[in-house]
Amino acid sequence: MDRNQALELLNSRIKNPRMIAHCLSSEAVMRRLAAHFNEDVELWGLAGLLHDLDVEETEGNHEQHGNVAADLLAENGFPQVAVDAIRRHNERATLEPRTTLFDHALAAGETITGLITATAMVYPDRKVASVKPSSVVKRMKEKNFAASVKRENIMECEMIGISIAVFAEMAIEAMCGVADQVGL
Numbered sequence: 207m208d209r210n211q212a213l214e215l216l217n218s219r220i221k222n223p224r225m226i227a228h229c230l231s232s233e234a235v236m237r238r239l240a241a242h243f244n245e246d247v248e249l250w251g252l253a254g255l256l257h258d259l260d261v262e263e264t265e266g267n268h269e270q271h272g273n274v275a276a277d278l279l280a281e282n283g284f285p286q287v288a289v290d291a292i293r294r295h296n297e298r299a300t301l302e303p304r305t306t307l308f309d310h311a312l313a314a315g316e317t318i319t320g321l322i323t324a325t326a327m328v329y330p331d332r333k334v335a336s337v338k339p340s341s342v343v344k345r346m347k348e349k350n351f352a353a354s355v356k357r358e359n360i361m362e363c364e365m366i367g368i369s370i371a372v373f374a375e376m377a378i379e380a381m382c383g384v385a386d387q388v389g390l
Contacts, residue, residue, distance in 0.1 A: 207282065232315060234251075272293050292312070294312075321342060
């Protein structure tokens, strides 16, 4: 599956523009992480793009979210390593632990996009470029820092050997690259 096919699939299943923006942001972050680790940038990027492919279909069913997307992608010949990472990105959808660099990176990468977006939204200009890594770290320490963001998933960055401050910097940099596309 190439990126154009992935975008076509994403747009056929996700209608909410904010979710599409999240998926594009996650793709950018995953591409940045893959480059950092000298991994397959295209594969990691596609996993970031398609990780929430089932979010509207499973709407609030945390036990299914991730599994439906993974099954659909497996049926369409998506590489198993990416299918597994997508299945494991939502800790409540499977009892399978995250074990690979890819698993940890996808859980952390897709989650920090939500926190960075939430942080940008409290700024007057609502731009990712205004977000500083220290602001992301500070928000993580707040009791109710972002309703839909799981602190534990962002901390997966430490499982792959990146501090939260460096991880936030990498993610902000990646998201700035797609800011115009996603309206941030």
